[in-house]
Amino acid sequence: xxxxxxxxxxxxxxxxxxxxxxxxxxxxxxxxxxxxxxxxxxxxxxxxxxxxxxxxxxxxxxxxxxxxxxxxxxxxxxxxxxxxxxxxxxxxxxxxxxxxxxxxxxxxxxxxxxxxxxxxxxxxxxxxxxxxxxxxxxxxxxxxxxxxxxxxxxxxxxxxxxxxxxxxxxxxxxxxxxxxxxxxxxxxxxxxxxxxxxxxxxxxxxxxxxxxxxxxxxxxxxxxxxxxxxxxxxxxxxxxxxxxxxxxxxxxxxxxxxxxxxxxxxxxxxxxxx
Amino acid sequence: xxxxxxxxxxxxxxxxxxxxxxxxxxxxxxxxxxxxxxxxxxxxxxxxxxxxxxxxxxxxxxxxxxxxxxxxxxxxxxxxxxxxxxxxxxxxxxxxxxxxxxxxxxxxxxxxxxxxxxxxxxxxxxxxxxxxxxxxxxxxxxxxxxxxxxxxxxxxxxxxxxxxxxxxxxxxxxxxxxxxxxxxxxxxxxxxxxxxxxxxxxxxxxxxxxxxxxxxxxxxxxxxxxxxxxxxxxxxxxxxxxxxxxxxxxxxxxxxxxxxxxxxxxxxxxxxxxxxxxxxxxxxxxxxxxxxxxxxxxxxxxxxxxxxxxxxxxxxxxxxxxxxxxxxxxxxxxxxxxxxxxxxxxxxxxxxxxxxxxxxxxxxxxxxxxxxxxxxxxxxxxxxxxxxxxxxxxxxxxxxxxxxxxxxxxxxxxxxxxxxxxxxxxxxxxxxxxxxxxxxxxxxxxxxxxxxxxxxxxxxxxxxxxxxxxxxxxxxxxxxxxxxxxxxxxxxxxxxxxxxxxxxxxxxxxxxxxxxxxxxxxxxxxxxxxxxxxxxxxxxxxxxxxxxxxxxxxxxxxxxxxxxxxxxxxxxxxxxxxxxx
Numbered sequence: 001x002x003x004x005x006x007x008x009x010x011x012x013x014x015x016x017x018x019x020x021x022x023x024x025x026x027x028x029x030x031x032x033x034x035x036x037x038x039x040x041x042x043x044x045x046x047x048x049x050x051x052x053x054x055x056x057x058x059x060x061x062x063x064x065x066x067x068x069x070x071x072x073x074x075x076x077x078x079x080x081x082x083x084x085x086x087x088x089x090x091x092x093x094x095x096x097x098x099x100x101x102x103x104x105x106x107x108x109x110x111x112x113x114x115x116x117x118x119x120x121x122x123x124x125x126x127x128x129x130x131x132x133x134x135x136x137x138x139x140x141x142x143x144x145x146x147x148x149x150x151x152x153x154x155x156x157x158x159x160x161x162x163x164x165x166x167x168x169x170x171x172x173x174x175x176x177x178x179x180x181x182x183x184x185x186x187x188x189x190x191x192x193x194x195x196x197x198x199x200x201x202x203x204x205x206x207x208x209x210x211x212x213x214x215x216x217x218x219x220x221x222x223x224x225x226x227x228x229x230x231x232x233x234x235x236x237x238x239x240x241x242x243x244x245x246x247x248x249x250x251x252x253x254x255x256x257x258x259x260x261x262x263x264x265x266x267x268x269x270x271x272x273x274x
Numbered sequence: 275x276x277x278x279x280x281x282x283x284x285x286x287x288x289x290x291x292x293x294x295x296x297x298x299x300x301x302x303x304x305x306x307x308x309x310x311x312x313x314x315x316x317x318x319x320x321x322x323x324x325x326x327x328x329x330x331x332x333x334x335x336x337x338x339x340x341x342x343x344x345x346x347x348x349x350x351x352x353x354x355x356x357x358x359x360x361x362x363x364x365x366x367x368x369x370x371x372x373x374x375x376x377x378x379x380x381x382x383x384x385x386x387x388x389x390x391x392x393x394x395x396x397x398x399x400x401x402x403x404x405x406x407x408x409x410x411x412x413x414x415x416x417x418x419x420x421x422x423x424x425x426x427x428x429x430x431x432x433x434x435x436x437x438x439x440x441x442x443x444x445x446x447x448x449x450x451x452x453x454x455x456x457x458x459x460x461x462x463x464x465x466x467x468x469x470x471x472x473x474x475x476x477x478x479x480x481x482x483x484x485x486x487x488x489x490x491x492x493x494x495x496x497x498x499x500x501x502x503x504x505x506x507x508x509x510x511x512x513x514x515x516x517x518x519x520x521x522x523x524x525x526x527x528x529x530x531x532x533x534x535x536x537x538x539x540x541x542x543x544x545x546x547x548x549x550x551x552x553x554x555x556x557x558x559x560x561x562x563x564x565x566x567x568x569x570x571x572x573x574x575x576x577x578x579x580x581x582x583x584x585x586x587x588x589x590x591x592x593x594x595x596x597x598x599x600x601x602x603x604x605x606x607x608x609x610x611x612x613x614x615x616x617x618x619x620x621x622x623x624x625x626x627x628x629x630x631x632x633x634x635x636x637x638x639x640x641x642x643x644x645x646x647x648x649x650x651x652x653x654x655x656x657x658x659x660x661x662x663x664x665x666x667x668x669x670x671x672x673x674x675x676x677x678x679x680x681x682x683x684x685x686x687x688x689x690x691x692x693x694x695x696x697x698x699x700x701x702x703x704x705x706x707x708x709x710x711x712x713x714x715x716x717x718x719x720x721x722x723x724x725x726x727x728x729x730x731x732x733x734x735x736x737x738x739x740x741x742x743x744x745x746x747x748x749x750x751x752x753x754x755x756x757x758x759x760x761x762x763x764x765x766x767x768x769x770x771x772x773x774x775x776x777x778x779x780x781x782x783x784x785x786x787x788x789x790x791x792x793x794x795x796x797x798x799x800x801x802x803x804x805x806x807x808x809x810x811x812x813x814x815x816x817x818x819x820x821x822x823x824x825x826x827x828x829x830x831x832x833x834x835x836x837x838x839x840x841x842x843x844x845x846x847x848x849x850x851x852x853x854x855x
Binding site: 080085087109260 | 486
């Protein structure tokens with residue numbers, strides 16, 4: 001931790017977001033700054049990695065290092081970065097399309113691999129950037145141009161998947177409560193291993209019904225657990241609006257040991273010598 | 275060389291080729307591998323290729339070995355010595371392993387019917403009951419009899435022939451060692467009466483350090499020499515050995531290997547590692563390269579140096595995983611959407627895999643661009659005995675921004691197109707790497723001026739770089755030029771030598787750097803040529819079309835192009851030269 005005191009504003013860049021007025025992601029950006037300031041992280045030692053989508057635009061809006069990569073692959077890119085640069089704080093930002101659909105396989109393996117980083121998914125149950133198509137968390141009856149009358153497909157349960165796949169920290173936040181979100185994010189970043197934070201972040205443009213989320217969310221009626229069985233039951237019976245830290249595991253993070261760097265490369269040739 | 279009283283007349287031959295064939299468990303591959311080690315230890319150079327059926331374990335197999343005093347970079351048209359431990363299913367190798375009337379075939383009378391490739395060749399067949407001989411030895415194995423026969427016919431002593439087997443069996447106990455030695459001795463006895471009048475000249479005494487390694491191992495070593503310290507791995511035939519060699523060896527030099535969940539993850543992992551300042555590589559084959567293309571475009575746009583090794587196999591789709599082809603040229607050059615200038619290189623031999631991969635790493639790092647290295651199954655999985663490749667000074671040197679004051683422009687328009695890269699942790703260098711069209715600062719934009727400026731930057735940094743003479747192998751003179759690339763370079767070189775013996779003067783040109791193209795350098799290499807023979811291993815003549823799109827060629831162009839799985843040999847190229855009068 002640095003001795004310099006940082007403020008939320010120190011983590012904000014001068015790039016103007018493309019988000020719609022009222023988008024939940026503005027509050028997430030604010031929460032990022034508050035969490036980083038709370039932890040006293042020098043902005044140059046934080047990397048925010050993302051894929052494609054509204055939420056994935058967030059890196060450039062921070063004053064941290066950032067990587068706005070291709071659709072769905074942010075977790076893989078972040079894993080390569082973190083194992084080679086364990087000194088950095090790596091936060092991955094994604095959305096429900098980027099993270100759960102095209103990036104679904106990487107989600108499973110990132111949970112399994114348990115590299116020490118924090119995965120933030122801004123879930124608005126819709127593809128916003130492409131203007132309103134159903135995502136893996138969209139309700140089956142929700143009517144869209146691409147799915148007239150609804151998809152009739154069961155939504156994906158990211159928190160359960162994360163638990164089953166080995167995530168070491170699982171929480172849900174609501175973007176409309178940036179203080180609590182910042183607090184949870186700070187704990188997620190501090191917690192060793194792969195931390196998964198789902199942030200319900202309304203899309204006011206394509207899901208105006210989500211404006212009601214502020215009245216539906218509530219603190220989880222239970223305290224956090226490190227018991228996977230309890231957590232599984234809790235998450236499976238969850239109403240989707242429980243907020244807070246729902247699981248905190250104690251797996252050892254994956255970090256390959258760094259070998260010596262001053263080795264004479266001719267040592268490697270011995271395998272080949274006649 | 276050891277004494278060999280059985281040989282009456284010895285004719286010096288530029289190379290000797292041996293094929294040993296057997297069904298699953300017969301040990302044909304071990305036999306040839308061991309024979310190769312004996313020959314390499316005696317000072318010869320050579321190339322060893324395995325060929326087998328599609329089974330994961332067992333199934334028929336053949337070991338193909340070509341030995342010479344000089345470097346060996348291609349397979350022969352005809353084998354001089356062929357040993358069938360048994361002939362069950364050997365017919366499947368008919369198109370690949372050719373005998374001629376001068377071939378000596380050693381056959382076990384109880385090993386099944388001779389395959390057509392032998393019966394139709396007019397080859398001299400000598401029967402040796404290897405199975406029966408092995409039965410007389412406790413724990414004896416017919417392949418050790420075969421090894422003894424081959425060892426003696428090539429002029430080695432029993433001790434020379436036995437040495438690699440003894441090393442191999444060190445932990446199997448004295449009984450296994452004794453049984454093998456006894457088998458080799460019986461083989462020596464059996465070979466005593468067999469005339470085999472080919473003999474290699476003795477290698478000149480040399481103090482050069484010599485290596486025995488595969489192209490995939492050479493590629494991995496070249497990567498580490500060039501500065502690679504991170505690899506992401508997703509297994510795929512025939513590239514996996516690169517990753518398996520890197521796994522323990524990267525760790526020894528302070529690097530890391532991460533197994534990815536798929537090729538999409540593998541390439542994004544290396545982009546992440548390289549963004550963090552660590553030179554990074556992944557290795558794959560055609561299907562994997564196809565999956566990596568989107569992220570190669572990202573690395574191009576965000577100017578992140580990475581190295582992708584593609585060990586090409588038969589395609590399209592799953593194709594022929596265990597056989598060679600050069601059909602990934604198009605996807606490597608043109609695969610990305612948009613205008614995405616990047617580096618494409620191709621090693622030319624097992625030994626050259628060390629240099630070319632090291633150079634590719636250096637170029638990627640220097641030019642902040644992705645480099646695709648097109649190796650292939652033939653080169654990657656063959657083992658070669660060669661002189662140790664020289665150390666070269668190409669070690670990744672990335673322009674890095676360290677002292678930053680004022681506004682940092684990650685993609686600043688620089689005279690040579692290369693702008694210093696801030697590595698995370700550097701104060702004041704914060705920027706967001708982006709696949710979106712961006713300004714000099716890296717901020718996303720859809721403006722025409724920024725789009726053009728950055729497209730120009732990424733093109734110019736490659737086009738204005740002086741790649742030097744390593745860009746191609748250019749050998750010989752004559753108004754006929756044989757132009758080829760990759761692992762066919764050795765066969766083309768040999769063909770030009772064969773043609774010279776007929777009095778046909780030809781030159782050989784093989785670009786090691788395929789992209790960016792080098793029109794002025796090729797024009798200079800072609801100066802005075804009237805005819806071009808393009809040699810490549812694709813069905814659609816991809817290399818010919820590539821040359822015609824980017825280079826001015828003389829009017830007379832012929833193309834020798836056919837797909838895998840059978841390698842194009844020097845003899846085939848020689849005939850194409852000789853027939854073009």
